[in-house]
Amino acid sequence: MKHYLLSALLFFTVASLSAQDGGGNRRQRRPSLRPRNYLQRPPSDPATADTEGNHVNAHGGCIIAYGDEWLWYGEARPARGFTSEGVGLYVARRSSEQGKSLEQGPQTQHALDSLEWENKGIVLAVVDSAGSPIERGCIIERPKVLWNERTQQFVMIFHSELKGRGYEAAQTGFATSSSPYGPFQFHHAQRPNANIWPADFKKKDVRKAQSLKESDFPKSWTPEWIEAVARGMYLKRDLEAGQMSRDMTLFVDDDGTAWHIYSSEENMTLQAAELTPDYLGYTGRYYRIAAAGQNEAPCILKRDGRYWLICSGCTGWTPNEARMFSAEHIEGPWTQHPSPMRGENAEKTFGGQGTWIWQPSPGKYFFMADVWNPRNLLTSRHLCIPITFDADGTPIVERK
Ligand code: GAL
Numbered sequence: 001m002k003h004y005l006l007s008a009l010l011f012f013t014v015a016s017l018s019a020q021d022g023g024g025n026r027r028q029r030r031p032s033l034r035p036r037n038y039l040q041r042p043p044s045d046p047a048t049a050d051t052e053g054n055h056v057n058a059h060g061g062c063i064i065a066y067g068d069e070w071l072w073y074g075e076a077r078p079a080r081g082f083t084s085e086g087v088g089l090y091v092a093r094r095s096s097e098q099g100k101s102l103e104q105g106p107q108t109q110h111a112l113d114s115l116e117w118e119n120k121g122i123v124l125a126v127v128d129s130a131g132s133p134i135e136r137g138c139i140i141e142r143p144k145v146l147w148n149e150r151t152q153q154f155v156m157i158f159h160s161e162l163k164g165r166g167y168e169a170a171q172t173g174f175a176t177s178s179s180p181y182g183p184f185q186f187h188h189a190q191r192p193n194a195n196i197w198p199a200d201f202k203k204k205d206v207r208k209a210q211s212l213k214e215s216d217f218p219k220s221w222t223p224e225w226i227e228a229v230a231r232g233m234y235l236k237r238d239l240e241a242g243q244m245s246r247d248m249t250l251f252v253d254d255d256g257t258a259w260h261i262y263s264s265e266e267n268m269t270l271q272a273a274e275l276t277p278d279y280l281g282y283t284g285r286y287y288r289i290a291a292a293g294q295n296e297a298p299c300i301l302k303r304d305g306r307y308w309l310i311c312s313g314c315t316g317w318t319p320n321e322a323r324m325f326s327a328e329h330i331e332g333p334w335t336q337h338p339s340p341m342r343g344e345n346a347e348k349t350f351g352g353q354g355t356w357i358w359q360p361s362p363g364k365y366f367f368m369a370d371v372w373n374p375r376n377l378l379t380s381r382h383l384c385i386p387i388t389f390d391a392d393g394t395p396i397v398e399r400k
Contacts, residue, residue: 045351045371045381050090050117057378058088059370060142062249062356066180068095070115070360073145073156076122077377083163084140087124087156089181090117103361107386109400111366123182124156124175133173133189137163140173142297142355144250145180146258148279154180155279157260159246160189170244172260174280191242192260192273192282198235199285200331209236230292234265243271243286247296249356250275251330254302259330261289263296267314270295272330287331295323299354301365301387301395308395310340310367312353317372319348324395340367340387342398350399352383367397 047055061074069091076088092115093099102111124143126136134140139161146155153176160173171191175184197206209232217225217233238244248262258275260282265271270293273286289295295311302308307327313320322341325334341349352369359365364386371381388396 045383046113047379048112048117048382050119052119054119055379056090056112056117056119056382058090059372059377059380059382060355061087061368062144063358063360063368064145064147065094065360066147068093069180070094070099071145071180072117073123073143074355075141075143075377077380079376079378082139082374082377083137084126086122086126086134087140087143087158087184089120089123091120091181092117103364107364107366107388109385111360111386112368112382112384120181123177124158124184124186127186132186133160133162133169133171134186135163139167141246142248144248144356146250146252146279147180151176151278153178153278154184156184157248157250157279159248159262167246170246170264172245172248172262176280187280190281191238192245192262192264192271193284193286194242195239196284196286197239198271198288200287201232205232208232212236226292229265229268232265232288232291234268235288238265243273245271247298249298249300251300251302253330261298261300261309263298263314264288267296268292268294270298270309270311289332289334290323290325290336293323293336297353297355299357299367301357301359303365303389303395304393306393309334310354310357310395310397312349317374319351319353319371321347322349322354322397326394337394340395340397342396343400346399350383350385352381357387358384365395 050056057076058072058074063070063072072090076085098114126134141159143156143158148155156175158173160171161167162169171189173189174187177184212228212233217228243264245262252258258279259272261272269291270289271286274283276283294314296314297312299310309325311323322339324337324340327334352371354369356368357365358368366384367387369383373380385397385399
């Protein structure tokens with residue numbers, strides 16, 4: 001009862017922000033911009049200092065190798081509020097003493113801190129032109145960057161939300177630059193794969209999905225509602241506009257095919273969509289992962305021919321238990337495994353939420369996560385934990 005009273009109070013307090021969140025029954029599943037743990041204490045994990053002694057302001061990001069450098073791209077967050085400043089870049093030398101020992105030495109829990117990260121500033125900046133998808137006041141989250149050999153461009157792909165519309169737009173943003181240091185030019189934002197059914201949907205799957213209407217399932221979380229979501233109720237609802245795309249990652253397979261993996265269908269189902277060869281759009285081939293499993297924050301690695309996907313549940317900025325899936329083909333089928341996290345607070349992913357699996361050298365993998373501090377997102381901490389593998393090749397993320 002108490003819980004309901006508290007929820008009602010919270011609802012009225014945050015009603016205006018929640019309304020921006022897309023409204024409707026999404027509110028029950030998509031946390032409001034103002035999180036429940038808004039009043040939590042400042043982060044207890046140590047800060048990650050750049051060469052000027054400031055905490056690295058690159059969240060929900062990725063680290064990629066380019067020449068002699070590690071490039072760490074991430075969300076540049078302001079100290080107050082939930083909107084975006086753009087995407088920031090930090091650079092460290094691979095040939096430095098620390099870089100060499102990171103690539104050649106044993107995996108340590110201090111990989112990030114051992115490097116000297118130079119702040120290169122904002123490489124994709126929000127703009128002042130009204131109506132632009134990246135107009136100041138927008139949200140840019142989870143940026144990932146790939147080098148496109150064919151076009152000789154760096155392509156940045158990110159979760160793009162429009163100014164003043166909370167998390168309702170659920171689009172993918174694309175930006176390019178011929179230099180890794182930017183400035184990246186915004187290309188466009190879109191929802192993936194409008195008017196296209198998943199590649200493995202047979203006629204009967206399409207027929208079933210077509211018969212599902214939200215209004216027939218007014219109550220969320222009933223077995224019937226979950227079944228309807230799994231069979232594609234939201235997939236069908238969004239068919240014309242394109243699929244929702246929020247938390248995301250990118251992955252280039254051994255054959256050069258690039259995949260965008262994102263939380264879709266009201267965050268209830270992940271989708272893996274093949275990118276065009278220039279990485280600036282979709283080929284139309286896409287698959288669903290863990291339908292109605294409610295996963296987000298996807299990170300992926302491939303080892304010995306097996307794909308491993310580590311995700312979180314959907315509790316906004318509040319940490320939850322990680323989930324893990326594996327498959328022999330990115331197209332699926334995917335099998336769920338227990339969480340790979342081990343050590344104190346493993347059941348809450350050590351207070352963090354995954355963002356990227358960093359592979360600094362062959363065979364070495366780190367699970368990177370953000371310990372969100374929604375009171376001051378800029379100070380959100382970075383976890384970088386070595387991934388080891390058990391005798392069967394199953395990943396283990398142990399924080400010591
Ligand atoms: C999380 C998501 C973050 C951010 C946050 C906003 O679930 O992983 O990237 O979107 O919600 O509440």
